[in-house]
Amino acid sequence: MTGAGVSAESGVPTFRGQGGLWQGRRAEDVATPQAFQRDPEGVWEFYNYRREKLLACKPNAGHAAIAALEAVFDDWTLITQNVDGLHRQAGSRNIVELHGNIWTTRCTACCQEFDHFGDKLSRRPTCNDCGGLLRPGVVWFGEMLPPDALAAAQDAVGRCQAILVVGTSSVVEPAASMAGWARAHGALVVEINLERTPLSEQADECLFGKAGEILPRLVSALKARKSDPSQ
Numbered sequence: 001m002t003g004a005g006v007s008a009e010s011g012v013p014t015f016r017g018q019g020g021l022w023q024g025r026r027a028e029d030v031a032t033p034q035a036f037q038r039d040p041e042g043v044w045e046f047y048n049y050r051r052e053k054l055l056a057c058k059p060n061a062g063h064a065a066i067a068a069l070e071a072v073f074d075d076w077t078l079i080t081q082n083v084d085g086l087h088r089q090a091g092s093r094n095i096v097e098l099h100g101n102i103w104t105t106r107c108t109a110c111c112q113e114f115d116h117f118g119d120k121l122s123r124r125p126t127c128n129d130c131g132g133l134l135r136p137g138v139v140w141f142g143e144m145l146p147p148d149a150l151a152a153a154q155d156a157v158g159r160c161q162a163i164l165v166v167g168t169s170s171v172v173e174p175a176a177s178m179a180g181w182a183r184a185h186g187a188l189v190v191e192i193n194l195e196r197t198p199l200s201e202q203a204d205e206c207l208f209g210k211a212g213e214i215l216p217r218l219v220s221a222l223k224a225r226k227s228d229p230s231q
């Protein structure tokens with residue numbers, strides 16, 4: 001389970017805390033259906049700014065390590081709250097994007113979804129098919145998560161032996177409850193973060209430090225264990 005902290009070392013601003021995206025902005029003003037209803041151009045300005053910044057960002061060692069873990073485990077699911085697409089660029093494949101993807105759009109009239117990876121969009125992009133207003137393909141506050149993504153995440157969390165929770169402040173629901181659901185059926189909970197979060201007291205292990213430094217070390221240890229179980 002990853003959050004914005006995994007992308008921080010790629011230069012993608014996190015949401016909360018010092019210098020975060022919500023800094024100086026209220027999430028309710030830029031990341032809710034009401035905000036979009038009220039001021040679609042202002043919301044598109046925020047998302048176009050983030051898309052623009054993302055073009056210069058590349059996956060970091062943390063993303064690469066997570067992609068490598070997919071090959072270490074027979075049954076692995078990456079659940080991410082991140083909308084930046086960097087996990088896929090790093091080579092992860094079995095990905096559940098709980099909060100959508102900033103590179104996609106959805107037509108508010110005909111509901112078609114479009115991939116605009118790298119495209120520069122206007123402040124009022126419209127659907128090529130029906131001329132309807134496009135919205136960012138992300139999940140806003142007060143919106144349900146995509147049912148298939150939520151179901152896939154709940155299935156993985158319900159079956160896992162261990163959950164690694166990396167770079168999230170664990171405040172946004174229902175993502176923040178996933179580790180608790182895993183723990184409830186006996187899974188090991190390991191948190192990797194720079195600081196303590198509301199999840200920390202429930203975690204079996206808290207590894208404090210940068211995801212881009214801790215994860216590669218974890219992958220090497222797991223790979224060594226896999227090749228020589230006596231280790």
Ligand code: BV8
Nearest residue numbers: 003004005008014015016081141142167168169172173211
């Ligand atoms: C829902 C997409 C059912 C858009 C996002 C009261 C009224 C109404 C709703 C609610 C309410 N109370 C609770 C709710 C539900 C609400 C919610 O949880 N609110 C919270 C804030 C109280 N949730 C919802 O609305 C969700 N839908 O519940 O539907 C429903 C329907 C109607 C009414 C009620 C319920 C939808 C939530 C999705 C919102 N969309 N983003 C966009 O991106 O613009 S949320 C946004 O926050 C991002 O997706 C982000 O992923 C997510 C979580 O943030 P984090 O990833 O954790 O990032 P953050 O900056 O917070 O933390 C970074 C962490 O990394 C820190 O801990 C830091 O220490 C660490 N870090 C930094 N650098 C590193 C590092 N760690 C390691 N290494 C580093 N280098």
Ligand code: ZN
Nearest residue numbers: 107110127130
């Ligand atoms: Zn349309």
